Every structure is written in C-alpha cells, then in structure tokens.
Amino acid sequence: MEGLNIPLNHILLVSTLLFSIGMLGLMIRRNIIFILMSLEVMLNAAALAFVAAGAHWGQPDGQIIFMLILTVAAAEVAVGLGLVLQVQRRFKTLDMDSANRMRG
C-alpha cells in the first residue's frame, strides 16, 4: 500500500453524506427495524470519519475509537432487536407510531 494520497476531505465528504442519509432514513421511516438500520448507518459514518482522521495523522487512535463504536453498535442492536420482538408481540405491528403511549 504505497503512495496513498486520497484527499482527507473527500473521505470526510463521504462520511458526511452517509451520516445525512442515515439521519434522513431515521426521520422518514416508521418501521422500527428501519430505524435501527438508520442508526447503524449513522454510527458507521462516524466510525469512517474517525478512521480517516486516524489515518491522516498515522495514529492508531482512530481505529481504537472505531472498535469502541463497533461495541456500542453491537450492544445497541442486541437490545434494540429485543425491543423489536416486544413491540411486535404487544402491538402486532412494527410501526412506532402505535407505540407512542405507555401502559404497564
């Protein structure tokens, strides 16, 4: 891997676009599974920015933060999908608008 000269701001541009698309998906979808997928896209975009910044300065810190983001994403998805099963069982739908009131 000699002579890597990809401009940093192009990588950050891709990361920003991915984050914006993820946030758009988060806002327009009501299905809880798509909401979780959008969160994954946003976390992944943030991780891409971290790794690109770490590569810019040649330090391993970016990849370490990437691993921590990976951990957060895994834990979030595990709990989130458990909640998906609960929502589906209680409301017989995955539409989050149906789960807007709390009852015991």
Place this chain on the structure above:
Amino acid sequence: MLEITLFYIAATIALVATVLAMTRANAIHALIYLIVSLLAVAVIFFLIGAPFAAALEIVIYAGAIMVLFVFVIMMLNLGEEGDARERGLLQPSIWAGPTVLSLLLFAELLYMISTIEGPVSTQAVSAKEVGLALFGPYVLAVEIAAMLLLAGLVGSFHLGRRYLEREE
C-alpha cells in the same frame, strides 16, 4: 492513481447502496443493500491504510450484526401486507421536510470540512500498533466496552426470554 479510482468507486457504491437501503419497502432487500454499503466502507478502510478496521468491519458489522437483523426479520415473518404498508408511508409529502433538514445539516458539515486539506497518511497503521495502544493507554476503555457488552447481553436476554415465554 489506482487507489484514488478505487476509492471513488467504493464511495459511490456505499452511497448508492445506503440510499437504496433507506428507501426499500421490504426489510430483507434493505438489509442486503446495507450489507453492500458496509462492504464498500470496508474497502475504503483498506484503502486509507486501516486493514484491521476493514477486517473488523466485514466480520462484525457485515457479518455478526447483520445476521442479528436477518434472524429477527425471519422470526417476525412480516409478509406482503407489511410491504404494502411501508410503501404507503413513503410518499413525498412525508419525506420532503426531513430531506430539507438533512440537506441543511449536510451543507453545514460540508462548510466545516471544506477547510481541511491534505491527503491521508502514506503509512498504513498495522494491527500491532492498534493492539499496543488498545491494551496500553486505552485499557480502561476496553474494560468499559466489556461492561457495556455485558449489559447488552443481560438486557437482550431479559427482553428475549419474556418474548419466548408469553408466546405460548
């Protein structure tokens, strides 16, 4: 020059696949596009000199986390009426406002990153350096991550167990 071309191809694939994933009505189709997007991001990681991060992206993100999604979608067995309902929710009147807000945020971020210059480093950061830093100055973060994973494990077990019991 080659890696720049590869970077732009991978970036285009990542963006197109993500847009398609966010706009599909069928959850499984969206998931497949999301996996393509994650694989493209892994290629970008490899090109900017982070081979270890690229491997982790494929193994954990595109492998483990997406398999979790596949299992849950298969357990729920959504079917065709779910697709029809999702299509009804994807009207322009619904996505126009959020699109404007997202574009505004994107323009702000674009303005902020427009001043950054220079290429990424010519040196690839090896897995050895990452491991040394991970268990050197970042060992507390590793312990916190372990506790977070334990909390996630206990939480998902609790939620899933009650789901299975009351099903009968």
